[in-house]
Amino acid sequence: MRTRLPLSLLGVALALLWLVPLAWAIDTSIKPEGETTRVPVTWIPDVFTLDAYRGVFAAGDLPMWLFNSAIVAGGVTVLTLAAASLAAYGFSRLDFPGKNWLFALVLAGIMVPPQALIVPLFHQMQTLGLVDTYWGMILPQLAAPVMVFILKKFFDGIPREYEQAAELDGASRLRMFWSVVLPMSRPVLAAVGVFTFVTAWNNFLWPFIVVSDPDLMTVPVGLGTVQSSYGLRYAEIMASTVIGGLPLVVVYAFLQRHVIRGVGDAGLKG
Amino acid sequence: MAVDTVRAPVELTAPARRTRSWAGLWFALPFLLIYVVFMIWPILAGLWSSLFNTSLAGGDVEFLGLSNYAEMARDGAVWDSLWNTVWFTILSTPPLVLVGLGMALLAHRARRTGWLLRFSFFMPFLLPVTVVALIWLWIYQSDFGLLNAAVAWFGGDPVAWINDERTAMWAVVICTLWWTVGFNFLLYLAALQGIPRELHEAAAVDGATPAQRLWRITLPLLRRTTGLILVLQLIASLKIFDQVYLLNEGNAGPITRPLIQYVYEQGFTSYRIGYASAISYLLFLIIILVAFAQFKIFPAGRDD
Structure with a gap:
């Protein structure tokens, strides 16, 4: 029973790590183009926009x-x-x-x-x-x-x-x-x-x-x-x-x- | 009347007995036609054209005998790209099997978080390879990519992950691990769910610790599954092309170029069908050998 909690945390941590690439793709897609190439990187966009999706559909x-x-x-x-x-x-x-x-x-x-x-x-x-x-x-x-x-x-x-x-x-x-x-x-x-x-x-x-x-x-x-x-x-x-x-x-x-x-x-x- | 009731069942069930007729062939025919035209015929046609200097561009066809094969043996690019394929297979197979196993062990014991684990571990397998390659190209991007942002955060210098020959193959391996480990995870998870709960309960009653139960019960029972996953994985890795081609935007250069890409270039860039077919048969032979080795090492899976 003692191993239950640490292993559960390990599982969740690995699951979240595995989601990072997709999350990063989604995150990038809702930024204005200018913000995608900013250094250091931002996870929470300053401006939220669906322009990229409009562009793709256009x-x-x-x-x-x-x-x-x-x-x-x-x-x-x-x-x-x-x-x-x-x-x-x-x-x-x-x-x-x-x-x-x-x-x-x-x-x-x-x-x-x-x-x-x-x-x-x-x-x-x-x-x-x-x-x-x-x-x-x-x-x-x-x-x-x-x-x-x-x-x-x-x-x-x-x-x-x-x-x-x-x-x-x-x-x-x-x-x-x-x-x-x-x-x-x-x-x-x-x-x-x-x-x-x-x-x-x-x-x-x-x-x-x-x-x-x-x-x-x-x-x-x-x-x-x-x-x-x-x-x-x-x-x-x-x-x-x-x-x-x-x-x-x-x-x-x-x-x-x-x-x-x-x-x-x-x-x-x- | 009485005679009829006795005879009727015999007559009616007669066709259900196995009688030889052409009917079965009609059932199999649509598949067999497709199979012969789109698999058997190309195998034979490829073998045939490997004896000629056939070109996609047309022109006169000349019989060469085995000289395509002789050229292949002398062509350094064939062996370099074969080595890249083999090196990729060597680097990628252990993590693909072990991480898949670890994920399955974690997801199998997870209760409330089980759904999250199953979703996130397997989800990348459902993405088209192009989506995977574009996402990783962006992560590996040397100026604004996420990976170099992490490197910088730890105080390191930016790395050109895909173009640097020290990291190029690892970049392919990590991208592939993320994309396809979910399949091995799934096979392991299915195998774990097939292990009777009573085995663990009985061992726990006898005082076995979780670690002992893992080493003495779970892992030995997964041996067959591991053998199967290993062979499927070896064969899949030997066929690598898509992600390397896409990560390098079509010009992999000699650093990571796998054998299939060399076949592709010879066939569709240089139009040398005969030579490309000859190289294809090298890979064909290797994969058939691995598949046969499977039958030797893991004889007939009767209960699969």
Whole structure:
């Protein structure tokens, strides 16, 4: 019991230390530009202003990048859930020629580092005419074999009796998948969905390579260009990082438990 | 009638038995198509083009055999950037594992402050890397940055954190630690929550101090999780590119430039697809070896 108080204080101190960079970014963003470069630094601004945010919104790029991120991350999540759960069901429940061989091929892909494929993948995107398109950003991110593996493992654990009952009612395979297995798999679908969304929302490297049209940039790629376009206007740079980083942090603040479980469950296996 | 009631169940359950048919392939087909086109094919195409002098700019393609690989072996920049990647991995892995463990131990025992700890430790992991890099660029800024303000407060001289070769790699490591330790924290926290409370209660009844319970019960039970985190972390660190590229605003120079950035430069600045692919396979090979080592050291995680 004697160790309880000092360790609690240590925990809180570390938590506050971990908040400093973000707090400093927010603090900078509500100062007038002149005050951001003052020495010594001030934590409490002399003048509180939202000018930096007005400036960022007036420039107009950030809302568009948020929109693009939502399209890409949303598209990747929905399509990954659809394609991976269908495949996982096929591998879990049905027997077809070449199945074991194909599943081994999928498993092998779990070890492949996508970063090592950027060059041939880009070359292929040129051939397919997908450079500078939403599909060019979305499609390669759907090749996530680990999600098939996670979902198959979960489906394997669902007793077959439920489907046999549905079969007695004349349900087709697709029907059994859709109305029996999927509803019973909500926790794992949520985990895979959360993990996929977070990863896709924050993905920098691939969208950065495949998109150069500013109108198609996602938040991580677009923000990479502000350093040069805003020059030394630190308040505006920090305002754009706050807006760009906010969406997932707010979701996390409200749905902490779900996000933790999603990232933990799917990430552990990925 | 009687015959029907006997036969009916047999007939109806027959398809539920495993019968070979093409139906399963239809389920797997959408994923397999994407997987083959966007993962398997690029792997093979990359291997193929590493044997040629293919250029993104087009032009005649000439078969080179293994000379891209021979050039790679002689190219000092390849080995320098590989060393930067490895050095980053060596410097970043211990703090990323140990700080994650410490955070999880603190958050697991916290009661009223648990929410704050979980929020603040994991929150940076949810920020896009660009946001992280911009915030740290501002903190490391040599004239008006927060870090040099702290240094000055202690009476030190300002440091050019990112451009000074003595601090450049540490700047990347600290930024990465802040950004990604939350993931390891989360995995450790989940593992801690899986340890039965009774174990601790029984040990406490037997008079074990909190320190003894930590060393004798908690840490040994976390060994498997630590092995897993270690491998995931090694693989993640070997793939480093984003934060280095962004912290250096695209021109990392040789001090911190990681291997992927060299691949990127060869492929997209010099347009040498063949040569860039050859270098990619070096990294590919290293990561596959680490992943295989995992299976050797931590054999088949049956209960994961």
